[in-house]
Amino acid sequence: MILALLGAIFIGLSLGIFGSGGSILTVPVLLYLADMPANTAIASSLLIVAFISLFGSWPSVRKRLVSWPHVWLFGIPGMIGAYLGAWAGGLVDSRIQLAVFVLLMAVAAVFMWRGRSVDKPAQQINIAKVITDGLVVGAITGFVGVGGGFLIVPALVLLGGVPMVRAIGTSLLIIALKSFVGFAKYYSVLTDQGLQFDWPVIAMVAAAGIVGSFAGNFIGTRLPRQALQKGFALFLGVMAIIVLTQSVL
Template identity: 55%
Template sequence: MILALIGALLIGLSLGLLGSGGSILTVPVLVYLLGEPPKQAIAESLLIVGGIALLGAIPYALRGLVDWRNVLFFGLPGMAGTYLGAWLSRFVSGEVQLLTFAMVMLLAAYSMARPTPLSSAKRASRKAWKVVLDGLAVGALTGFVGVGGGFLIVPALVLLGGLPMHLAVGTSLLIIALKSFTGFYKYLHLLPQYGLGVDYPVALLFIAVGTLGSFWGGRLAVRLPQESLRRGFALFLVVMGVFILGQNLVQGH
């Protein structure tokens, strides 16, 4: 359990520093350190990450570091996409979800490792319908594999929306919270079909520890070089993605 609590702290730290990565850490911690079934872990991941992200977004919102236009056009369609993704998950096994999850981790690693061009030129606002489609797509992925999608949201807000990194992080946290709670609501109705339920004491403990990590990460974020953090996190994602792929391939034989 000590290792799991350290994992919870790292989940919050990642969200506070980068506005992403929390759920990519949560599912492996719940599955491999606490031994939970994949579908239960994915459901609890959505609750845990949603709670940490919501509480972590409050300091950003108070400092005016939330772009409400993107919350509206990206976050609300993302909630619908998340519900759809959670509904689709009923047609596949937990092992298929974990394999998809591992592939998403490797995609996230590539996204995080790419250098972020910092152009001083003023970017035009992305058209609303394109932002809506982005939100739907990321939301569907969120519901299907239990990820908050911050690793896709942050680059989209920075590269496509032209937001500064800290504004993108604050906005991402609020969008993650909206989408995660929507996906969790759907999983509440799916878990009984598998004889599973949510372990609320564990989830609440993770939220409490993770929120501390999130506040700590938010303070560190303004002092540490973002590119180095992103690349270090990308390396960690590659290791975890390969580990999960290996575990599933071994169990499949």
């Protein structure tokens, strides 16, 4: 369990530094370090990510570095998408979810590696694209049990015209909204199937992740973001290979 808590701190660190990325590690942490079954690990990760993101957004809220119109513009379609994705996820074999999860980790690694490409905001807000992206990202991330910040941050900057400094806190609030909704649907589906959730583990991992997110917010202003981001991208690639070989193939 100590390893699971250390993994949760690392999840929070990434969310605090980048506004994304860490949540995609929650499923591997629950699978391999907390010994959860795949279906409950995917569902539990959404609740853990929701709490970490909600508390992790507080420094940005306090500093007024959140674009509230984008929280709702992206977040409401994201909640709808997460609900539908979680519904679909509860009906399929967990290996299919993990296969999609591996693909998503690979995409996340590419986005994190090429993170500098989202530094220039668009001149105009494309409302239709932001709403559509929120719906699609919500569905994908609800299906595999991740927050999807690595997709939300570029969408907010490139499609929504949100400055990068505001995109991180905005992303965390959007992640929290749709993750809570996604978990609620998973909970309904899985409990109907007679499955049980390990609430003490969920609480401990979430608490450790919250601590990590505050530390990440502090560290992110003092260390070179690009070097950290590229290192994390490589780590995501390695984790994708591990999940593929250990749980999918």
